[in-house]
Amino acid sequence: MVGMRILTFTMIAIVLAANVRAQNTVSFPTDDGGVIFANVYGAGAKGLVLAHGGAIHNKESWTLQARELTAEGFHVLAIDFRGYGKSRGPGDSNPMDAPLHLDILAAVRYLREHGATDISIIGGSMGAGAAGDASIASKTGEISCVVMLGGAPNGSAEKLTSASLYIIARDDTSGDGPRLPWIREQYERSPQPKKLFILDGSAHAQALFETKESKRVLHEVTQFLSANCTGTKPAH
Numbered sequence: 001m002v003g004m005r006i007l008t009f010t011m012i013a014i015v016l017a018a019n020v021r022a023q024n025t026v027s028f029p030t031d032d033g034g035v036i037f038a039n040v041y042g043a044g045a046k047g048l049v050l051a052h053g054g055a056i057h058n059k060e061s062w063t064l065q066a067r068e069l070t071a072e073g074f075h076v077l078a079i080d081f082r083g084y085g086k087s088r089g090p091g092d093s094n095p096m097d098a099p100l101h102l103d104i105l106a107a108v109r110y111l112r113e114h115g116a117t118d119i120s121i122i123g124g125s126m127g128a129g130a131a132g133d134a135s136i137a138s139k140t141g142e143i144s145c146v147v148m149l150g151g152a153p154n155g156s157a158e159k160l161t162s163a164s165l166y167i168i169a170r171d172d173t174s175g176d177g178p179r180l181p182w183i184r185e186q187y188e189r190s191p192q193p194k195k196l197f198i199l200d201g202s203a204h205a206q207a208l209f210e211t212k213e214s215k216r217v218l219h220e221v222t223q224f225l226s227a228n229c230t231g232t233k234p235a236h
Contacts (some may be wrong), residue, residue, distance in 0.1 A: 011199075022107075023066075030106040034089020038107060038117060039063075042070035045206040048228070049107045049114025050078040051127030053150075053205045056077050056097060058084045063121075065209060065218065070168045072222055075116050079107050080190030081130070100130035101137055107219050108134070118229050120145035120162075122221065124205035132186075135162040144229035145191065151180060152186035163193040163228035167217060171202035 012075030023039045030036060039059050048069060050062040059078040066076045081100050083092035108119050109153075121143060123131030126127070128151025135146045136159045144162045150172055154161065165179050172179045187196045197220050203211050 003149075007081060016055065021229040022062050026110070028110045030082075030102045031101055032088055032090050032093070034082050034103065034106075035087065035104055036079055036082065036087045036089075038077050038110070039066070041066045041073060041076040041078070043115060044073065044075045045115060045117045046074050047108070047111035047119035048074040048076050048225075049104055049119065049121045050076060050085070051100075051104055051107075051121060051123035051131050052079075052081065053125030053127050057124065057206060062208060068218060068232065069222070075111060075114075077107050077111055079103060081127070089195075095195055096126060100126070101133035104130055104134035105138065108138070118144050120225055120229050121149070122149070123151065124149040125151050128152065128205065132157065132164070135160045135164070138162070145225055147224065148183075148184075149208060149217075152183045157186040157189040158191065160190050163224070164190045164192075165195050165197065165221065165224040167197045167199070167208065167220065169201040169203050169208065171198050171200075172204050173202065 023041050027035055027037045033086050048120055050066060050125060052058055052061055056183050059080045062078040069076050080087040081095055081103050082089035082098055083095035104121060111119050121131040121134060128148035131146045132148055132153025133155050135143050136153060136155045138161050143162045147165045149167050164182055168180055168183050200215050201211060205222060
């Protein structure tokens, strides 16, 4: 009997682990005629869109974090922005200047249509700007929280409709110089609730997950989402 129980528990653990790892690739339209492809992990009411940065990043670059967040109970959707992978839409030849916030709003809509009632965004660099802009363009309650790694809204941060968490390494720089001063300015303009979390080092955006601070960053993210995402449904 003991042996059978051990075998049963082992099989259950294997099935649960497989469910955490499992993903499906889906596609959905944007309001301006584009098509976005994304990887789905998990299911449930707590939706979370992962929005990648530029250059070498894409929906697959979130794989490890997506699995960890799924294990925390999130219904995760990691998207390819237009111009990446099979995703396409107006401006996709130069994604940095394209209306990427529409890709995120389409992802939010997809999650809501598939059971999510509380939806947040995590964006890295380019994706952070798009996440902030999506919050600005959204209805109150449509996006509960935005987490911006190494970035900030391109638009006016005082117009954010979501709780906001800014995470940046102190010495993170671009070709224009240090990123922190501008991100701090946008943070100061953001409505409450909000938080600015500054780490030592120079890792940019998603690269923070490749440092010794990875677990600390993920902990900050999950704690902020837990404290500030209330499940409010969008106003009509």
